[in-house]
Amino acid sequence: MSELTDRMRTCAAYILAQQAKGDEWAADLVRLSAADLLAEGSNVIAAAEPQPEPEPMALLEPVTAPEPPFVTEPGPSVATWVGPHDMLPAPRSPKACPQCDSRAHKKVFRQGRQLMLRCPVCAKEWPYG
Numbered sequence: 001m002s003e004l005t006d007r008m009r010t011c012a013a014y015i016l017a018q019q020a021k022g023d024e025w026a027a028d029l030v031r032l033s034a035a036d037l038l039a040e041g042s043n044v045i046a047a048a049e050p051q052p053e054p055e056p057m058a059l060l061e062p063v064t065a066p067e068p069p070f071v072t073e074p075g076p077s078v079a080t081w082v083g084p085h086d087m088l089p090a091p092r093s094p095k096a097c098p099q100c101d102s103r104a105h106k107k108v109f110r111q112g113r114q115l116m117l118r119c120p121v122c123a124k125e126w127p128y129g
Helices: 002-021 022-045
Strands: 107-111 113-118 126-127
Touching: 002 022
Parallel strands: none
Antiparallel strands: 107 113, 113 126
8 A cells, every 4th residue: 555655646746846847748648647546546445444443441430539637727828918909019129228228129230340239229339149
């Protein structure tokens, strides 16, 4: 069967190449041999025996997970909810300003080979790290 499919693919590629070149005589000749290949292919497919349908798989019983030996009660939640029109808390910087203890986002800039931080509240500058 693979030999037949290889021949059919070769014929199809040749037809496409001839149509691209504009050669009508060779294209007509190839169309005739393609018709022969298609007829031969349909005969081979019709002669092939159909595969039997597989048996359906048996249903498996559901497995239940064993219960834990004890159940812990949830503790109080540390998270808080905000209302529909409340503002979310501002993100905090892990490093506080040494002068005003502000935890707002700092501006980072380079001074020579060193990274520096600038506090947006009091404008204090100090080296990062």
